[in-house]
Amino acid sequence: MVRKAKSLFPVGLGFSLVLVSISATALWVHRHSEPSHTSTIRATHQSQDPAKRITPEDVAALKVEIARLKDDKSKFERLSREMTALRSQLTQVEQEQKLRSQEEGLPHSTGETEANPATLTPEEEQTRAEAQIQTQVALLEGTLLAEKLDSAWVNAAQLALNTTFHSETMAGVQLMKADCRTTLCRLELFLDGSTAPEDSFRKLVHASPWEGQGFVQIDGESGKAVVYLSREGYSLPQ
């Protein structure tokens, strides 16, 4: 009974997330579908007297309008980030439910009978592992995008990262880009090939700029690596 309840919980959570995201979208669309009163008045006024010169009041009104549009843009971006986070969380929930079904040897909700992990072929296991990695990355990415900027911490974190990656111990590892928000940083690194990827991993672990959890995905061929670092006192989302 408990197991059934536990397996139903992610489904409920998934539905809740979908409902929340739909509501957020509907509210946003409703708000933005209302015509802008200010711009309607100005358009009517200008069509009646096209030769009229632009007055300081017009400029002021225009500035207000621009400010409002900027505000709308930032709200839209925030909503987009939240939608991305919700989508990734939903993916995570679905993935976890599928994996739990696999691990318990239960048929998946689609009706198909999946093999127990102990009986997976190496290819199936590989596919499963890659899917887990992608889920992990999607979760980290979604969480980062949904976070607001903590300016004070972002500045301190950027400084610490620059110091770390310009130190001698990190020779061969270049910091290309860093994006920090509230509890999480995403780093794009380039490994110049002077050290093996395994050694770069050791460097990352031992030279972390602060005490936190980390996740890295390294492509040895291209030398590109993406690192997610949690803020001190925080854990990576699981």
Place this chain on the structure above:
Amino acid sequence: MKHHYLSTALKMFVAAICLTAIGTSQAHASDGKVYPGSMCVRWSGPTPTYNNSAIGNSGSTTLYVDCPAVHDSIAFGINNGWVKGVDRHFASPITCSLLSLYPSGTGFAGWWTSPKSTTGGSATSPVETLTFGSLSSHSTAHYYYSCQIPPTYAGYISYLMTYKVDENE
């Protein structure tokens, strides 16, 4: 008759409570295993010293070791873990991180916890425990601690004695 129904209902209620309790305890179970320090493998530094299945550093430079832990075919990820050691160096601690690594294509994916260090550093330092929280991972990644053991100090040897990893189950 009514008494019989009440009795049956009560029995069913008690049984449901018991089953729920058992199910909950199973769902939150974890699988902890303790390993001797001698299972650690040197990857850099001087040749290790072994004593009662603890691994020590009798050299004059830092010893770097990896200490593997079993990943069973159960739910992936680590619940928690610890490392016990004796730090006899007055300035350099024993430092460890808990890691998980998965080779993938031409590269790999890895997870790690921030390093933890001992605070002792005297000839009579007691055994210290470095504790670690949860760690993400996935089904075929392997688990290990990566540790640094300081060199001898005035003839005193530091040891990594034992370690534990508690897997999610």
